[in-house]
Amino acid sequence: MSQSHSVARRYFLKTTAAGIALAAAGIAPRRARAQAETIRIGFPVPLTGPFGTEAKDQVAAAEIAVKEFNDAGGLGGRRAELLVRDDKLNPGEAATRTQELIEKDKVHFVVGSLSAAVQLSVNAVTKARGVIFVSISQSDAINEAKDWSKYTFHEALNPHMTAGAVGRYAFPKFGKRVVFLTADYAYGHEMVRGFQRAGQPLGVETLADLRHPLGTTDYSPFLPRIQALKPDLLILSNFGKDQVNSIKQATDFGLKKTTRLVAPVLLYTARLGGGPEAFEGVVGGTSYYWRLEEKVPSARAFNDKFRAAQGGAVPSDYGALGYAGVRSVLTAAKGAGSTDPEKVITTLRALKYDWYKGAQYYRGCDHQAVQSVLIIESKKAGAMKNPQDVFDIVHIDPPDESTLRSCQELGHKA
Template sequence: VELVVRDTEFNPAAARRKAVELLEQEKVDLIAGTLSGPEELVMNELACKYNILFANYPQNVVSHKKGLVCKWFIGSHLTPFQSAAAMGRYAAQHLGKKWHYIGDNYSWPQLLLRGLEKMAKETGATLAPPTWAPFPATDYSQFIPKVQAAKPEVLFVGNFGSPQVTFAKQAVEFGLKQQMKIVVLNTEITMAEAAGRGVFDGFHAGTVWYWTLKYKYPGAKAFFDKFHARTQRVPSGYASVSYTTTRLIADTANEIKSADLAKLTAALEGRKFQYVKGPEQIRACDHSNIQQAFVLRGKPAEAMKDKWDFFDVIGEVGAEAIEPCKDEGFDEAVPLSKT
């Protein structure tokens, strides 16, 4: 297998230009990667235009609506709905039912809100009107008084990367942790690293995977050991997704002894697998991945056993967090590749 790498520059226009170069000049047989939703949308579009399989590594932001997701799209990450519904369900059971949401005002946090709204109805929680920060957010201080005035039991947070780091630091600075439970809907170990030891102490956070799962699942340990030996650091959740998605496609192609686009996609639909956590399955109707979402709780600096020990895994939510096919406009009985 030859790996041809291009840098998308975290820019959808650059992602489009580089992808077209790979497709038209390098004549690649599979395109994989991206990190952000806007880049993902570009790759999803190109997959249909060029009739090529697209292995998506970030959260799946295209399967929530019929007519948006390309039938050649495949990925193993959570959808925004799964992340929000999982953490909303956990919060209703363990943290409180008076909710508020602060998010960066663009498509991904808006999709997270859909999950929270549905879970609030199901659990009897009250969800106040959201607080939106302009994207990309560099300072949340002007929005924190509105959050404090709402006096929620639980504050859900929808941001990622450097905005999440900024928010975490300002939440500590303004004493939000003492006033309410803070639930970050999707995080990564890299955010805790950037924020510093103990900043996420007491926060709850959702994730697709965390490195201490190596103590529970043999596949997670095997993946961890190989990754750590090569990089001298612990793998992130996104690293686990990149590994899982790539291996899933390779295993399926080897099993059916074909890389034919239609045959491979059909074989992936409904496929069950288990690599680095519990059993997973690609849902045929929309190519979402039915899987666990994990609940983390941040640790105080003095409780960290090493420089990677930012969180404890304290819970998980399974298939009940996924949005039904019919609610997205799909027919559960019809595989996406047949539409």
């Protein structure tokens, strides 16, 4: 070997070693940063507008799930963060905020929504970009093949489940002549269809389906007609402030003397806002009520965490959904050892969980959470043990896939 060749070779080895050392020095911090990268969860909910009270409860409960995850060490030291955005109960606004969360804030997952139409808008953005979306409000359409994708998980009940459970309880007890007072958007329409489907084999008759705009404050134009129809049941397929206002005005008008008031989703927050006199005797459904803690250990554990974080307050039904949606996706990420969507989807699909109300799991074809439906009745003031004791749980429909629309009906392959 010539002297010049030997010198060249030593120079090559020296510079190569130095290059590797420099590269390693640069790569190691980048790898460490990637391993410690915060797990970001986008959380679009309507903080302003008629559902603002429920949305704020969703945020409060979701933060508890994030804290639990972080306190337990996160995912290999990676902590989670909740990025809350106000979708203003508007599908266009929700799409914009969700796109920003994905493209600007680089969220790994999206959890949220509090409207059937809004969640479909969020879902359209997330599925186009391959981001997991856990919906925490009611919708039938989100389970249907035309709107669904493998990235879509539905933690909430859906109108078919809720209206079916309430109808099966209420129609045999209270009568079969029905008037609907319906908020004129997807949620209200889906609830009516759910009741009508449950009532068909029981011979239930729809006398009228009276529709009102979202955010209506004056229901007096509807009440004389409802009274003249003499229904056994007035079913109020609305939500939030609409539910409070319509129930209060129906009570003041005297409809309860001849007609039982029923709400497919009877809200804890609405009952607090409307008071015991207006809501007395109203029957409805819910995914959660805090007094479930008397029978279900996970409910007590969740309630205690919420009380500690919120000065003794108890969580609402939609607050519980915020907690469950975030806890599910973080648990799946931890189980998968990754935030990679394909790995997390696989783990979510296999998840059997009991976060706050008893056993649940996601059905394979549409990722609908199979879960119980609680039937509740609003208590009179004299029967309340404390200001939070507003409902009696009168029946629980257990988790059962047979109460869901079939996968084939939804357009999914068998």
